[in-house]
Amino acid sequence: VAPYTITYFPCRGRCEALRILLADQGQPWKEIVVTMQEWMKGDLKASCLFGQLPKFEDGDFVLYQSNTLLRYLGRKHGAYGKDDKQASLIDMMNDSVEDMRLKYMRLIYQEYETGKEKYIKDLPNDLSKFEKILSNNKGGFLVGNQISYVDYNFMDLLQNLQVLSSNCLDSFPSLKSYVERLSSRPKIKAYLETDEHKRRPINANGKQ
Numbered sequence: 001v002a003p004y005t006i007t008y009f010p011c012r013g014r015c016e017a018l019r020i021l022l023a024d025q026g027q028p029w030k031e032i033v034v035t036m037q038e039w040m041k042g043d044l045k046a047s048c049l050f051g052q053l054p055k056f057e058d059g060d061f062v063l064y065q066s067n068t069l070l071r072y073l074g075r076k077h078g079a080y081g082k083d084d085k086q087a088s089l090i091d092m093m094n095d096s097v098e099d100m101r102l103k104y105m106r107l108i109y110q111e112y113e114t115g116k117e118k119y120i121k122d123l124p125n126d127l128s129k130f131e132k133i134l135s136n137n138k139g140g141f142l143v144g145n146q147i148s149y150v151d152y153n154f155m156d157l158l159q160n161l162q163v164l165s166s167n168c169l170d171s172f173p174s175l176k177s178y179v180e181r182l183s184s185r186p187k188i189k190a191y192l193e194t195d196e197h198k199r200r201p202i203n204a205n206g207k208q
């Protein structure tokens, strides 16, 4: 039996990085898919600590907050750096990835029609910072020389950005090879090729 359960809406959204982490770490998990119609009934929402999904269960241990879930699994499966300093650098990177994810979600859910052009035009401002970080770190990951939870999160976001704007990484060679390298890790590649992943829309409103 899979000890882990993800309860979430039928999209990749705030859970796909977590799924990629689990796949890469060889951990099985169970999905409970909640449609908007079910959610609107209100019972599940009322039972959630902050009234939102995702909800994550490891046996009878329950957690909320997607970035907390990434850190929990990073800690448990050795994807959280080699010492406290690296762990803090990883947290710092993840806070910055979260800033980028929030901008992306604002575009998708609030201003897709009116804001897409400006969003794509401004994207290099953020991407160039990460390009520099990656090209300075010869380890090939955002921090150190082994994969950490933030790499799964960043890779997922970069893949979404490539769907939004197919050539957005063209002037960022380190970012481009980073996504290619991570997505071709055997277990990640196998997961990305599953119907389960492919059929799941990136965002709940169908925009991408």
Ligand SMILES: N[C@@H](CCC(=O)N[C@@H](CS)C(=O)NCC(=O)O)C(=O)O
Pocket: 013, 014, 045, 051, 052, 053, 054, 064, 065, 066, 067
């Ligand atoms: N900070 C939270 C945000 C959670 C969140 O925004 N959840 C949304 C879906 S991605 C939700 O539950 N929306 C339905 C609602 O608020 O009723 C996290 O990272 O998990």
